[in-house]
Amino acid sequence: MTQLTATTSTVESLAGRIWHRLRTLNPVYYIALVLLIGVVVQNPVFIQPDNFLVFLSRSAPPMLLTAGQVFVLVSGGFDLSVGSVVTSTVIISAILANNDPGTTWWVILLMLAGGAVVGLVNGMVTAYLKVPSLIATLGTLLIVRGIGLFWSGGAPRGYLPDNFRMWGRRGITGLFGLREFPYAVILLIVIGVLLWLLLHRLNYGRQLLALGDNPRAARLSGVNVNLVRISAFVICSMTAVVAGVLLGGRGGVSIETGTGMEMQSIAAAVLGGTMLLGGRGSVPAAMAGALALELLFSLLNLLGLPKPLRDAVQGLIIIGAVAYAAYSAKRNR
Amino acid sequence: MKPFRILFFVLAAMLMVALVACGGGAPPAAQQAEQAAQQVEQAAGEAAQDVEKAADEAVAEVSEATSSTSEALGSEGAAVATEFYSQADYEAALRMRDLKPLNPDDPVWVQYLEENWVDTTQYKKDPPYTVCFSNAGVNNPWRVVGYTTMQAEVDLHPEIEKFIHVDAEGNDEKQISDIQDLVAGGNCDILIVSPNTTKALTPAVEEACKSLPVIVFDRGVQTDCPVAFVQPFGGFAGYNFGYEGAKFLVDNLPAKANVIALRILPGVDVLETRWAGARNLFAESDLNVVAVEFGDGNNDKVKTIVTDAIQKYGHIDGVWMDAGATAVAALEAFEDAGQPYPVINGEDQQDFLVKWQQEGLTAIAPTFPTFQWRTAVIAAMMTLKGERVNDPWALPQPAITQANLDQYVQPNMPPLFYAMCGCETMPDFPQRWGGTAP
Amino acid sequence: MAESFLTEAQPVTETSSSGANDVPPVLEAQNIVKRFPGVVALNDVSVAFAPGEVHAVVGENGAGKSTLMKVLAGAHRPDEGRLLLNGEPVIFNHPSAAQASGISIIYQEFNLLPDRTVMENIYLGREPHRFGIVDYKQLEVNTRRVLRELEAEKLIDPRAMLGTLSVAQQQVVEIAKAISLDAKVLIMDEPTAALATHEVAVLTDLIHRLRARGIAIIYISHRLIEVFELSQKVTVMKDGELIGTKPTSDVTMGQVVEMMVGRVLTDYFPERGRPEDIGPMALRLENASNKMLHNIDLELRSGEIVGVAGLQGSGRTALAQAIFGVDPFETGTMVIQGEPRLLRKPAEAVRRRFGYVTEDRKTEGLTLKQPINDNVLLTLRTLQNKLARAFRNGTRNDKDLALELAQRVDVRAPGMDSEVQYLSGGNQQKVVLAKWLATDASVLIFDEPTRGIDVEAKASIHDRIRELARAGAVVMMISSELPEIIGMSDRVVVMWDGRIVGELPGGSSEAEIMQLATGFANGGFEGVAAPASNPQPAG
Amino acid sequence: MAAISPPASQTSAFDRARHWLRDSRIPPVYGILVIIFLVSIVLDLVFGIDDQLYIFNRTIMTNVLVRSVALGIVAVGQTFVMIGASIDLSVAYLISLTAVGASFLMNGNPDNIWWSVLVLIGIGVVVGFVNGTLITRLKVNSLIATLGVGLIIKGLLNAAFDNFAGSVPASFQTFAYGSIGPMPISVLVLFLVVAVGWFILRRMRFGAHLYATGGSEEVARLSGLRTERILTMAHIICSTTAVLTGLFVVSRLRSGAPWVGTDGLYDLESIAATVIGGTTLSGGRGGVWGTLAGVLIFSLLDTTFNQIGINAYMKQILRGAIIILAVGFYTVRSMREAA
Structure with a gap:
């Protein structure tokens, strides 16, 4: 315990600093790296830029969803409604667009606005009615999904026009000699950076972390607690809409799109070191967590493990990662 | 960290047990499969005169044989289904393929391939009628089209005063409660059931039979108590569906072509029998079935599976599917990978049919026709009027081929509209089915 | 722990504790060493506790008192050394083992469950039962008996939900719990921290009774006056080491303080405000009321420190929270710089450059999992939501500002990115202070600014408060410690029952303040505890 | 308000009833239940497809209770873990495991019933123990730990069985279909489980200790x-109730399939019912009678929706809204009390 000075790091040499940085780096990056190596060993063509980009564009929706979920998780809440938002985005977009390319833009904007409304409802129910977010978003899960299916009568209607689907399916051709640079990856990078800025470089993010850490202290420090909390839900729902647009683009209309993604996004965020009940979390690490899960699925698939066992292994890995995090946190105290 | 170690041990042990249970010993299975299959053929052949009796004897051996076969077929031992395969049923389905409707002049939804008349005078009743319908769910597009068609059929019958629809939302437990509620309410003159799962709903249907006439359609139940069971091919539609698609692939692909089988999920009887119908044919063929994968009926997952398979095996030449809802997603995976379209079987959905016509695919669309939802209502009316009905009512099961494709392509209909609905001439078509006037 | 700039403490030679009483100790710690990662919390500590004796343990925060108590109570296992109970070596694996051996501890934060009844709390883990079925009748009988022993049976209903009781009542329940354990050794960690002065008297009384029963009482407190009133022996700790144990009668308060800090403390409080410092009226409350406060009239001037005295529950904290907009006034006016305006929420108060150093820094003041940097800048950031400024976060500028503020209040920590949960109480409090310096707050409300922190940090914070006043801030300071109120305030406002019952000039005597605060002057007296409200049946 | 309040001796019957209700500690969720009951009658009168009011049809009301059995039993277990400030997402998978396991082990033979039930309860205890150990010893967040265990069970189960396997003997189906007098056995079992749960929580030391653990660890x-032991025990109890629910489900279905638990949404619905019943997510408060009311609300809604023939998707929307509103009503109410 010393008086604070400007140079806080006790490590001096460059190599020492790098070693220190590597040692304190979030373990999820190493997990992702090991899994990546595993996949490449099993399937060497995977690492070819074209193939890897295909993989990345497939992973973009869950990664974005996880990044959005982090906002709610660090604020101390949960958002179980994201899967439903994805489903409804796909179904309702198809009804509204109905294969008319002229409608794409306003449909996407409308969907984003719809996502904002869902987030607003989640946030306001949590903030003003004081309903625990787990329950509030369980309610909106049912409501949002119900609205989507009610509107469509239970089966997808209409088509998504090609210029809507291009976001999840196409890319810029001829870039850097690649076959195609997927728009999904571009969106992933752009939105990922935006969310990173928001959580880690803007005052807003620090207020969000403070809120998740200690809501009362945050309120007494002048943080507009309700506004910050609600906005976290809004951000989460809107990224879910983006994920929905990408998934709809990639796979076309289906009511199965989005099922189970809520738990997957929470698990991925936790794998990325996000602390449930708030106060700690990082967008890039959470995205790496989502990527690690996708890599894990690919690897298990390549290993030829039957599908059911993949669930079991996924469960083991999630528990193991979190237990390890808890264990090392205890050790570091 | 003692508990840590204990826990790890327990989990590891659980995992190993599971690995063993999954059939880690795949290699010898292939040989066993062949032998077992031969034994089965013998057993089946000997018992050909008395199918009923032979079935029981054969089942035990068959289950062993088929499970090994599926292992040989599946990549590394795909999940094993035993309950739903019956050699006798499979052969019955093949026999039905050669039958022609006995009343070819009637509309397709009231045609029958066999005569199995039962008397219903005991149920005769004067109108108006209250018809109750316990539905497994309207949780997929096929069921939505079917249910819409059913409602339209109900509207054609002025003698139906009330039509009570109860939706089980895909939950066995709930459907049992629903049926109990309907029976207890005491208002139903007849009960139509579309069971969520065959085995689970059997007790509830048995119970309902004691109080009122029951019509079962779509999926079956394991009891004879209902007045009539309505299904294409009289309950063997699944085998035929799978066989139709597999046969098309076998006929249209060169030897050693790579085929991938895309399934929705394991354990649902109508889907299991489809795979059973295809599996035997693939086993006998010289096609190379590289993978059997479950895509949950999810476009995104199917696309991922196909993309990975293309990457892993270099080329995929044929795609067999147990349901066509994700066929277009599978085709798009080929487009996105820059590969030529495979030989494929889809189903009678508009998006697939449109794609087929536009791209000139080599394809076939076996169907599980939604017109059977009309037939169920018609059978119910016949029962209440005391007219004789067929049990089982073996409807025809038409497939859409290159030859009759143009007849079924209706671009004004929603993408997941099932063309084989027999509803084109009904009032409010196409708006009621979500289409726009052409 | 803090690398002191003071001269090294002179080790006090151990005087043998023999003498008048040669009673064998009931509990003895020998050469205890306890390490936490990176810190030696206890280093070779040996101390003995005799029955029928109040043994005070004093020391600055971080001196290792609490760790020692946790070792004695079985919550921590020592890395080296041993415990002797009645001369026999014992090893406690769990608090329950210590409890079973007759060692009870009352922690600083109450260890009671608000959603359970009094009797369930007292006998938690020891319910009378048959085949696992709790005998609630017997439980109530037992509870009443214990309460009667403490002469508190009229004060507390055994079936009342604990959450409905007052703080003092809860303290009695805590002690009842310890007594019911048939404790031979009772450890009390800062028992008076949450009590008002006259409530302390009740506790003192109780302690004398317990002592008479032959119980060894280990008494931890920052309040040296209490220590000297109550204890027969005093042990001083510093930096995880035991400096010395002496009969209380052999030492003076000055000597104890010297042992604690290693220097003679002459001046506790900074110089009072000079007349020329005191500026114009900056904040005025007129007839302001809400549920807890009635007709508050108050004027605050810049450059002046106004002390707010009163018992726990007299409305001191409610006043602070009403001004700051946490539980706003419902009627009346507040005039800020000549503009009438009631603040409706804390965010509004922060925008108007109000600052509020809360009573409980851990639950209300700090975000414990965040680094010092973010805690210091938190309020400033709420004022910088404009995008252009928002991006300053994480820049060199920002970090420099935070560091400068932390240095100004003299935070001691490994670095600006260390999480505040790992800091000592005094340093945590300094971080809270830095947070409000960051916004240049012009109205500052301090609620118990030095509760539970060591002498040195205390002086540093007092200096800072006076500095702020000199610089023209409006300062309101709430404190339960009368010397602090008297030493710091230019003017003292006394509260009772949600009202302001009097105003005294700085330097008034404790007696004058207490007379107002206890309600003698107002024709009413509210006892230690209000009767238990709303008794609830157990079940 | 105070100015015109009548003297204490002349309080109206209504006021006395209100005070009695407040003092009796009946969980407020029963108020919601009564409201929904009344709304059901109105809905049935206005939109009902039957001629008579279904509410007054004894068989249908019995069915409402039978509908509650599966969810009710497991929700009692969920109440235990939630009082301990934990949560269990693995119950749905454990229900599937039990259902499949029961039909596989019994395989239609009545002689197998008893040892099969014991084996399955043993599995439940092990699962509960693993959940509890992960949460208390390895400090894994309960949501993640039980989700992970659930995935593992799901995976192993699907790997071993992909299908209905075997069947339970007809005698075992008495559990679901038999009745003693007018009362179905399953409903009696539900009430028995609730009563035992109440007894453990409110009369036994373990209950008091569980509340304490949940209130503040x-x-x-x-x-x-x-x-650690207490919370692990709560998880073991929860898993055991999940096994019981699984046994009930399989005795109803005659044969179990790997998806019966997840299709029944027993994980999220048991949590929702428990929360609606007044048990807080933060632990230390609540009880099983409240949970029972929460479950009854769900089945009453199901039956009402069936009777008025409401669209399944509209049903989902309404159900979601009711979950939010019920819990919102609760928290707002408790805030007002606290203020």
Whole structure:
């Protein structure tokens, strides 16, 4: 315990600093790296830029969803409604667009606005009615999904026009000699950076972390607690809409799109070191967590493990990662 | 960290047990499969005169044989289904393929391939009628089209005063409660059931039979108590569906072509029998079935599976599917990978049919026709009027081929509209089915 | 722990504790060493506790008192050394083992469950039962008996939900719990921290009774006056080491303080405000009321420190929270710089450059999992939501500002990115202070600014408060410690029952303040505890 | 308000009833239940497809209770873990496991019933123990730990069985279909489970200790309670109730399939019912009678929706809204009380 000075790091040499940085780096990056190596060993063509980009564009929706979920998780809440938002985005977009390319833009904007409304409802129910977010978003899960299916009568209607689907399916051709640079990856990078800025470089993010850490202290420090909390839900729902647009683009209309993604996004965020009940979390690490899960699925698939066992292994890995995090946190105290 | 170690041990042990249970010993299975299959053929052949009796004897051996076969077929031992395969049923389905409707002049939804008349005078009743319908769910597009068609059929019958629809939302437990509620309410003159799962709903249907006439359609139940069971091919539609698609692939692909089988999920009887119908044919063929994968009926997952398979095996030449809802997603995976379209079987959905016509695919669309939802209502009316009905009512099961494709392509209909609905001439078509006037 | 700039403490030679009483100790710690990662919390500590004796343990925060108590109570296992109970070596694996051996501890934060009844709390883990079925009748009988022993049976209903009781009542329940354990050794960690002065008297009384029963009482407190009133022996700790144990009668308060800090403390409080410092009226409350406060009239001037005295529950904290907009006034006016305006929420108060150093820094003041940097800048950031400024976060500028503020209040920590949960109480409090310096707050409300922190940090914070006043801030300071109120305030406002019952000039005597605060002057007296409200049946 | 309040001796019957209700500690969720009951009658009168009011049809009301059995039993277990400030997402998978396991082990033979039930309860205890150990010893967040265990069970189960396997003997189906007098056995079992749950929570030491552990783990530990054991025990109880629910489900279905638990949404619905019943997610408060009311609300809604023939998707929307509103009503109400 010393008086604070400007140079806080006790490590001096460059190599020492790098070693220190590597040692304190979030373990999820190493997990992702090991899994990546595993996949490449099993399937060497995977690492070819074209193939890897295909993989990345497939992973973009869950990664974005996880990044959005982090906002709610660090604020101390949960958002179980994201899967439903994805489903409804796909179904309702198809009804509204109905294969008319002229409608794409306003449909996407409308969907984003719809996502904002869902987030607003989640946030306001949590903030003003004081309903625990787990329950509030369980309610909106049912409501949002119900609205989507009610509107469509239970089966997808209409088509998504090609210029809507291009976001999840196409890319810029001829870039850097690649076959195609997927728009999904571009969106992933752009939105990922935006969310990173928001959580880690803007005052807003620090207020969000403070809120998740200690809501009362945050309120007494002048943080507009309700506004910050609600906005976290809004951000989460809107990224879910983006994920929905990408998934709809990639796979076309289906009511199965989005099922189970809520738990997957929470698990991925936790794998990325996000602390449930708030106060700690990082967008890039959470995205790496989502990527690690996708890599894990690919690897298990390549290993030829039957599908059911993949669930079991996924469960083991999630528990193991979190237990390890808890264990090392205890050790570091 | 003692508990840590204990826990790890327990989990590891659980995992190993599971690995063993999954059939880690795949290699010898292939040989066993062949032998077992031969034994089965013998057993089946000997018992050909008395199918009923032979079935029981054969089942035990068959289950062993088929499970090994599926292992040989599946990549590394795909999940094993035993309950739903019956050699006798499979052969019955093949026999039905050669039958022609006995009343070819009637509309397709009231045609029958066999005569199995039962008397219903005991149920005769004067109108108006209250018809109750316990539905497994309207949780997929096929069921939505079917249910819409059913409602339209109900509207054609002025003698139906009330039509009570109860939706089980895909939950066995709930459907049992629903049926109990309907029976207890005491208002139903007849009960139509579309069971969520065959085995689970059997007790509830048995119970309902004691109080009122029951019509079962779509999926079956394991009891004879209902007045009539309505299904294409009289309950063997699944085998035929799978066989139709597999046969098309076998006929249209060169030897050693790579085929991938895309399934929705394991354990649902109508889907299991489809795979059973295809599996035997693939086993006998010289096609190379590289993978059997479950895509949950999810476009995104199917696309991922196909993309990975293309990457892993270099080329995929044929795609067999147990349901066509994700066929277009599978085709798009080929487009996105820059590969030529495979030989494929889809189903009678508009998006697939449109794609087929536009791209000139080599394809076939076996169907599980939604017109059977009309037939169920018609059978119910016949029962209440005391007219004789067929049990089982073996409807025809038409497939859409290159030859009759143009007849079924209706671009004004929603993408997941099932063309084989027999509803084109009904009032409010196409708006009621979500289409726009052409 | 803090690398002191003071001269090294002179080790006090151990005087043998023999003498008048040669009673064998009931509990003895020998050469205890306890390490936490990176810190030696206890280093070779040996101390003995005799029955029928109040043994005070004093020391600055971080001196290792609490760790020692946790070792004695079985919550921590020592890395080296041993415990002797009645001369026999014992090893406690769990608090329950210590409890079973007759060692009870009352922690600083109450260890009671608000959603359970009094009797369930007292006998938690020891319910009378048959085949696992709790005998609630017997439980109530037992509870009443214990309460009667403490002469508190009229004060507390055994079936009342604990959450409905007052703080003092809860303290009695805590002690009842310890007594019911048939404790031979009772450890009390800062028992008076949450009590008002006259409530302390009740506790003192109780302690004398317990002592008479032959119980060894280990008494931890920052309040040296209490220590000297109550204890027969005093042990001083510093930096995880035991400096010395002496009969209380052999030492003076000055000597104890010297042992604690290693220097003679002459001046506790900074110089009072000079007349020329005191500026114009900056904040005025007129007839302001809400549920807890009635007709508050108050004027605050810049450059002046106004002390707010009163018992726990007299409305001191409610006043602070009403001004700051946490539980706003419902009627009346507040005039800020000549503009009438009631603040409706804390965010509004922060925008108007109000600052509020809360009573409980851990639950209300700090975000414990965040680094010092973010805690210091938190309020400033709420004022910088404009995008252009928002991006300053994480820049060199920002970090420099935070560091400068932390240095100004003299935070001691490994670095600006260390999480505040790992800091000592005094340093945590300094971080809270830095947070409000960051916004240049012009109205500052301090609620118990030095509760539970060591002498040195205390002086540093007092200096800072006076500095702020000199610089023209409006300062309101709430404190339960009368010397602090008297030493710091230019003017003292006394509260009772949600009202302001009097105003005294700085330097008034404790007696004058207490007379107002206890309600003698107002024709009413509210006892230690209000009767238990709303008794609830157990079940 | 105070100015015109009548003297205490002349309080109206309504006021007395209100006070009695407040003092009786009946969980407020029963108020919601009564409201929904009344709304059901109105809906049935206005939109009902039957001629008579279904509410007054004894068989249908019995069915409402039968509908509650599966969810009710497991929700009692969920109440235990939630009082302990934990949560269990693995119950749905455990229900599937039990259902499949029961039909596989019994395989239609009545002689197999007893040892099969014991084996399955044993599996439940192991799962509960693993959940509890992960949460209390390895400090894994309960949501993640039980989700992970659930995935593992799901995976192993699907790997071993992809299908209905075997069947339970007809005699075992008495559990679901038999009745004693007018009362179905399953409903009696539900009430028995609730009563036992109440007894454990409110009359036994373990219950008191569980409330303490959930109220504050630290306080409980420092009072000498073995909180790890207590919470693990709560998880074991929860898993055991999940096994019971699984047994009920399989006796109803005659044969179990790997998806019966997840299709029944027993994980999220048991949590929702428990929360609606007044047990807080933060632990230390609540009880099984409240949970029972929460479950009854769900089945009453199901039956009402069936009777008025409401669209399944509209049903989902309404159900979601009711979950939010019920819990919102609760928290707003408790805030007002606290203020």
